[in-house]
Amino acid sequence: MSGAPGSGEGRHAHTYDLRAFTGVEAWVFDLDNTLYPAHVNLFAQIDKRISEYIARLLSMDEATARIRQKEYYRDYGTTLRGLMMEHQIEPDDFLAYVHDIDYSPVQPDPKLGAAIAALPGRKFIFTNGDRPHAERTAAALGITDHFEDIFDIVAAGLMPKPNRESYELFLQKTGVAPARAAMFEDLTRNLLVPHKLGMRTVLIVPQGTREVFREAWEMEGQDAPHVDFATDDLGGFLEAVLGALKAG
Template identity: 65%
Template sequence: MFDLDNTLYPHEADLFPQINDQISKYVQKIFDLGRDEAMVHQKALYHEYGTTLRGLMTTHSIDPDDYLAFVHDIDYSNLAPDPDLGTAIEALPGKKFIFTNGDRPHAERTAEALGISNHFEDIFDIVSAELIPKPNRETYEMFLARTGVAPARAAMFEDLAKNLSVPHHLGMRTTLIVPRGSREVLQENLDLEADPYPHVDFVTEDLAGFLKAVKGSLA
């Protein structure tokens, strides 16, 4: 299972900052706030409810379809086809899924821009999860029930460590995707602290390279 944003494409593609800006604009519109106030409120909702969407649905009964369409109205031109990633994903054994807190249209546009659409069995998005976001355990259980994936034979790739805790406890192998150039800094922190991320099995800043190495070890 592959998360989408900042996982299947690099952080420097700057897609997620656009989404974040759109979320802030939506919060501005709902609450009639200035930009700075809206960002503060947005982050508060995110930290309390897991996603801004869930927070807005809980506190203001917004239309989730309207929200998802608005926040994913972004420019994808920074994304370029990534044939190395496509080849690495295709070479992996088993079925591959995109598992995202975003919506299916956004995932489809992103995968299409990267040239990797054909390598996935399906997309499990926030709508498939009944608008319950990762890292809620219920979300992963819905994914497993829908796909028939056996956790002990599965792996999860994510850019947020907190979203790997449940997969780890379910028996999956977990890999944290970090921005390029940050792996050594993260490793220093791991060396200084008493294993702050016991639910993370591997860390990489090069997803395609990591997948090729995994495939090589299985050969």
Template identity: 65%
Template sequence: MTAKPSRPDLADFETVTEWVFDLDNTLYPRRADLFSQIDKKMTGYIRTLLDLDHDAARKVQKQYYRDHGTTLQGLMVNHGIDANEFLAAVHDIDYSVLEPDPGLGEAIRALPGRKFIFTNGDVPHARRTAEALGILDHFDDIFDIIAAELMPKPAPDTYRRFLEINGVHPKNAAMFEDLPRNLAAPHDLGMRTVLIVPNNMDEVVAETWEQEGDTAPHIHYVTDDLREFLFALQAAD
């Protein structure tokens, strides 16, 4: 299939006044390796919960993630765990691995209209991450898994709930994500969609199936540099 453009066309974004960003591996690069800490915490949580060895716990973790959208949702459905306890446990990590990104902060600040973080994590994790990056003050709100009533992306109803709660019209919105499947619902609702990919494929530590679909019709743009993509939008303006 034809590769997606990596630079924005002003005509596609001239009515956008609502900017929606995924958090992990989107607002910071995969090479920061922050999410790998969370990933290991989840494996440990499952080992303790289900009394499994590492490999068996890992298998359960990845199967739940694939089948339910998040490991949390799979654990809730199959084992009735407490969501808040799980979120606190897996986000007990070292955020100092993230470096402040003033350039990204400036690019986000300069966008016209409102800016949101839309994450399958929780607000405390999103705030700590954005604070470490030095970009928290540029966002109007954070929509997390609790606000989503524990129904994770890519569930279409979760995007509809985000739009309704925040009074966002999809035709005026753009969504930035690192997972192709999480852009299908925004596209179908009428949002512009931008896929964030690693600038060096050696950095990819995600499951292969997570990266499938980067040329799908529901993805309008693909970029390996979010900051430059946002600055290009403003330069075009």
């Protein structure tokens, strides 16, 4: 689904017209549950390993660790940030442990790859995960060569989205002009700052369902004013954008 004409808020705002992407020179994509669909459940593996890490670190059972994990995620943007702030952990061990997963569920997506390749301008992955995880995921999707760079949590100084500092550092390091950029994300809260900065914003929603690891508060605001478009088919949406640009 994508924005439709109307006078309401969110994806029904004035930017429903895909020609709103005219002039975009930088295309910025989140990684998990954005470049691959949520039903692949890749992040569910990461989610479980985060709980295991906390249980081991804090000597608690996994059920209690999971509650603590979600509190950190809600309050700090990422569980890693919460553990760093409250328990002074070193990030490298955490990142290596939680991303030691099976990538076989991620299948090549030629349709998505072709659409990204055809987009005019520069393309980036901007993730709260680390570069090795992003590289393995992009390789599994078959889209690695279409991106100029990966801006990961380490490049962001371990300051995760949705903190404004993370986006500002991304813009500083890449030279991207936000007024000529588009941001694709699966979490509405991570689109608030890009919208304020002047980016076009696109929310990627699961295909007909919310995965069990998605908290209700994460999914709020799909119709918020800072969400210009929403789609459950990224490849199809990008093809539609390309068609609008060509016709415009």
